[in-house]
Amino acid sequence: MNRTSFARASFLHRATFCRTVHTIKNGRNRKISKDGVPPSPSPPWSSVLLRLVRNNNVEEARRVLEGILPFADAQHYTIVIDAYSRAGRLREALRLFSEMPAARDLACWNSMMKGCLNCGHLPLARHLFDQMPERNTISWTTMLDGLARAGRIAEAEELFLEMPQRDIVAWNSMIFGYCRNGRAPEACALFDNMPNRNVISWTAMIGGLDLNGQSEAALRLFQQMHAAGEKPTSSTFASLLTACSNVPNASVGAQAHSLAAKLGYPHDAYVSASLISFYAACNQVDDAQRAFSENGRKTVVTWTALLTGYSSNGRHREALRLLKRMTLAGMRPNQSTFTSALNSCCKLEALDEGKVVHGGVIKVGLDLDVFVGNSLIVAYSKCGEIDDARMVFDNMPNRNLVSWNSAIAGYSQNGRGRSALEVYRDMQAAQVRPDEITYVGLLTACSHSGLLEEGRRLFRLLNQDTSLEPKLEHYVSMVDLLCRTGNFGEAEELIKSMPLEPNAAVWLALLSSCRAHSETETAIRAAQHIFDLDPQNSAAYVLLSNVYASARRWNEVSETRTAMRRSGTAKTPGFSWIMLKGARHVFACGERSHPMAKEIYQKLDWLAAKLKTCGYEPELGSALHDVDDEQKDAALGVHSERLAIAFALLSTVEGSVIRVMKNLRVCGDCHSAVKLMSRILGRQIVLRDPSRFHHFNDGSCSCGDYW
Template identity: 45%
Template sequence: MVSWTGMVACYAENDHSKEALECFSEMRNVGFMPNNYTFVSVLKACVGLQEIGMGKSIHGCVLKSSYELDNYVSIALLNLYTDCGDIRGAQCVFEDIPRKDVISWSFMIARYAQSDQSEAAIGMFCQMRKALVVPNQFTFASLLQSCASLGCLSLGNQIHCFVLKLGLLSDVFVSNALMDVYSKCGIMENSVTLFVDAETKNEVTWNTMIVGYGQLGNGEASLTMFMNMLEQKVLPNEVTYSSALHACASLAALDPGTQIHSLTIKTKFDKDTIVGNALIDMYGKCGDIRHARLVFDMMRNRDEVSWNSMISAYSMHGLASEALRIFQWMQESEFKPNKLTFVGVLSACCNMGLLDEGQAYFTSMVRDYGIEPCMEHYTCMVWLLGRLGKLDKAMKLIADIPFHPSVMIWRALLGACVIHNDVELGRVAAERVLEMEPWDEAAYVLLSNMYAAAKRWGNVACVRKSMKKKGMKKEPGLSWIEVQGNTHLFTVGDTSHPEIRLINGMLQWLKVRITREGYVPNCCVVLLDIEDDEKERLLWLHSERVALAFALIRTPSGSPIRILKNLRICADCHAAIKIISKVVEREIVVRDINRFHHFQDGVCSCSDYW
C-alpha cells in the first residue's frame, strides 16, 4: 500500500492528475485499501482535473473508511469543494470536522475571502472566536482582505488592535493586508506609517502602496513609490507594472509610461496580458493611439479587457470607424461583448454623430447579447441624439428609462442644449442637475454660457450672482504640456512663465502666418458683453494657444506636440490650430475634457464634429 500511495502522490505532486487517478483505480482493483495519505493525494488529483464528480465519489470512500476525521483529509476535501466552486459542499465538510483547529478555520475564512464572500468570511471569524480558537497570521491576512473588499474601516481598526496584542504585526502578510485595508478606506497616512515601520518588505508591500495611491487618484505619489521600489532593487511583477502604467495614464504622462514600457520589454512581463492591457490604456490616454494599437496587435493572449481598452482608446480619439472595426473583429473571435464593450462602441458613435449605427448597436445589445442598458449606455444615447439636435427624441428616451435618470443623463442633455441654444430645455436640464448636485459648478457655467450665447445678459448676471452667493467660481481654462520630463502649466492670459516674452513673440508670428492662410477670428465664442476688438485679443490668450507657442519653441522641429486641457476646446482655437498644424508642418494632439483632437496638415481627426 505504501508503494501504491507513493506512486499516487508522485503523480499528483507533479501535475499528472489523470495518471494519479488511474493508479488509484488500479490500487483498488488489486485489493489494497487507501489510507489517509492516499486520499489526500487522490483528492489533490481531482482538484487538478476539476473533477468534482470524481471527488465526490472519493469523498464517499473516505466516509466509508472513517478517514473524514483525519485533519489532513478534511483539509483536502475542503480544498476540493472550494477550488471547484462548491462553497456549500465545503461548509458541510467543515461542519462535520469534530476537532476544528486554526488551520481548518483559516482555510474556510481564506476561501470565503477569495470567493468575494467577504461577509461570510467575517462571520466565520466570529464563529472561530466563539470556539476559542486563537487566530494566526494566515487567519488575519484573509480576514483583512475581506475588510478591504468591504471598505470596513471600523473592523479593520479592531483587527489592527488584535494583531498588536498577539504580536503579529511584524508578519509581512499581516502588515501588507492592513496597509491594503487603510488604503482602500482612504486613510493613506496609516498605510504610509505601516510601510515605514515594516521590518520586512516584499513586492506585495510595495505594490500595495503603488496601487493604493493610484486608486486614490494620486498618480504622482504612485510613480514616486514605483521609482523608490526600483532603487531598492525590489523586482517588480505584473501588478507593479500595470499599476505604474495606470498612474501614467491618469497623469497623461507619456514619457514615464514609455520608459516603463521599455522596462517591461527587458523582462518576461511584456508578454503578460494584464501589462499589455495597461499599456493600451496608457498610450490611449496619453494621446499615442498608434502605439496603443501596436501593443494590441503584438499581444499573444487577449482577454475582454484588451478588446474593450482598444475600442475605448479609438473612441476617445474620435476614430469611430477603427473602434467599430475592432468591435466587429471581437464579435468574430471567441470573446463576447459585455457592458463596457458597448459603452465604448456607443461612445464611438457619439463622437462622430453616427445615429443609425448607434441606435442599431443599442438595440443589438439587448436583443443579441441580453445586456440590459445601464446609466452609461443611456447617457451615450442622450448625448448622441442631443448633439445631433434631436432634443425631443433625447427627452423621450429619458422618459423611457426604467430607473431614475442620473445626473450624467441631465448633464449630457444640458450640454446638447448649450450647443443648439435651446434655452428653455437647457434650463430644465440644469434644474435637474442642480437638484441632485446643488454644488455642481459646471452646470452653472453651462447655464451661464447658454444665456450669454442668447445675449440674455440679465440671466447671466443672475447665474453669476447665485454662484457668488454659494462661494463658487468658474473653473479657469488650463492647459499643460510635458517637455523633457517637466510639466509646464498655462492659464488663460498667462504672464507668469519665465519665457513669456518668447511665447508672446511666437504667438504674434503664428497670428500673422495663419491670417495669411485665411484665418478669421470667431468672436462668438467669447461669451462676454464687450467689443469685438477686445474679444479678438482675448482669443489669443487662450491657454492652449499659449501652451502651443511654448511647445513650438522648446520641442524639436517635426516632433509631435501633445497638449492637455481641462475644458472643452473652443471653436476658434480648433480652427486656429488646424491652420497652425499646416503652417508649422507638425502633428498637434490636444486632449480636452471630452476627447482627443489630432491636428495635421490643416485637418482634425474629429472632422469638425465635437
C-alpha cells in the same frame, strides 16, 4: 545545501544509479532472498526522485524511474506523475499513469486526479474519479474542491452529500466553494452546522464574507472567533485586515495590528502586505510606510502593497520612485506591481515614464501577461498613444473581456469611432460576449464620431439582450449622440421614456449640445431639470449662460450669472497644462505669471500672424461676452491651450509631438485654430479635454469635428 554540496550529491546519486543499473542488467553481485525476489536497490529511490523533482529535474527523474523498472513501485511513479502535473505537462503524466506496470495505489489515483484539476481538465478528473476502484476522503475532497473552483457548485453539493464520511477538510472545501461562487448565505448555514471547526473554517468564512461584500459581518465573525478562544493564523489576519480595508474600519484594523504583533505575525509577508494595504485604504499612507519599513523581510508582495497604496492615494510620483527602488533592490515586480505603476503613469499623463515601465515589463517577461497587457492598453490610450495601445493588443496571445473593452474604450477616447467598431466586429468573430461596459465604449465612440445609425443599432441590440440591463451611462451616451447630430426631439423623447430616473448627467448631455445647434428653449428646459436635481451644478449654469450668449440674450446671461452667485456656486476655472521632463507647466487664460511669459506671447503673436496668412477667421461666438469684436478676438487669442502650445514650441524638439491637456472642453474657435496650427507647424498636436483626445495633423482632427 549550497550549490557545491548539491552538485556533489547529484553526482554521487548519478554514479550510484549507474552502478546499480549496471549490476542489475548484468546479474552480478545480486543477493537473492529466500523467496527468490531480489531486494530493492540502494540508495532509497524515493528520496532520489523527490530531490530531483524538487530541483525541477523532471526528465532526469524519469530516466531514474526507467532505470529501476524491475523494482519501481506505485510511490515512485506517483512522484514523477505529480512532477509532470505540476509542470503543466499533463499529457506526459497521463501517459506514465496509463503505462505504469506497478499496481496503482490510492495515492497514485488521487495524484493523477489532482494533476488533471490543476491543469484545468475537470472532465478528465471526473472520469478518473468515477473509475477509481476505491476512494478515500482525500479522493472525495479533491473532486469536491475541483468542482467548486470551476463554479459547478450544484455538482459539488451533490458530491458533498454523497460522501460516506465528511472530515473537516471537506466541510471547509464546501465553505470555500460557496463563498467563491457568491453563495454566502449557504456558506453561513454550512458553517453554523459544522460538527467541528478549526482555524481554517473561521478564516474561510471571514474571507468569504468579505469577498461577498459583507465586510462588516466578517469583522463581527472575527470577534466571535476571538471570543471562542481560537488562535488566528497569518491567513486569518490577512483576511481580517482586508475586510478592515474594505469597510474601512481604522479602529478594528489598529486592534488587529496590535494583536498580530502580540502573536508575532507582523513580519509575515502577507500580514505585512495586508497591514500596508489597510493603512493605505484609510488614507494613512505614513502608517503604511512605517509598516513597510518595520518589516525586515521585504518581499514583492510588501513592495507592491506600498506602491499600490501610494498610487491609490494620489502619490503617483512616489509610486514610480518606489518601483525604481524595488528593482534596484533586486526585487522582481509582478503583475500587480506593474498594474499599479501604470495606473500612476495614467494619472500623471506621463507617457515617457509609462514607456520605461513597459520596458521593465518586457525585461521580466510579463509582456504577454493578460492583466499587464490590459493595463498597458489603458495607459497608452489615456496618454493619447492609441497606435501603441493597439500594438500591445495585437501582440497579446490571450485576451479576456477586459482586453476587448479596453481597446474599444481607447479608440473611443481618441476619436477613432470606426476603429472601435472594427474591434467590436473582431470581438464578435472571436465569440466573446459583450457586457455593459462594452456598450458604453461603443456608444461613446459613435457619439464622438457622429455615427448615428450605428449607434441606434447598437442601442437596440443592448435593449434586446436579456442578459444585460441598460444603465444611465448608456442613456447619457445615446442622448449625447442624438444631440450632437441635431436630433433634439428624439433625445428628449428618449429621456422621457427611460425606465430609469434621469440624473443630472443625462440632462447635461442634452444641454451641452444646445449652443452649437441654437436650441435655446431646449436648453432652458434641460437646465431646469438639472437645477431641480442639483441646484449647485456649476456646469449647468455655465452652459445655459453660454446658450444665452450665443443667442445674444445678454439680460438672461446676466440673470444666470447672478443666480449662480446667489446659489454659492463657483465656475470651474479653465486651464491647460503640458508635461515636460517630468514637470507640469500650467496655463490659465491670459496667463502672464509664467517665467517664459514674454517669449510665449511673442510666439503667440507669430502664430496669430501665420494663422491670418492662411485665412483664419476667429469664431467670435466662442467669446461669450457682451463686448466688441476686437476685444473678443483678443480674448480668444490667449486661451489656455494656445499658451501651452506656444510654450511647447519654445521648449520641445522641432518635429516632436505636442501634447496638451485641458480641464474644460475645447472651444470651437480654438479647435479650428489648432487644426491650422498643425499644418503651419508641420507637427502633430494632441489635445485632451475631459471627453476625449483630439489628434490634430496637417490641418485636420481625428474627431472629424464631432467634438
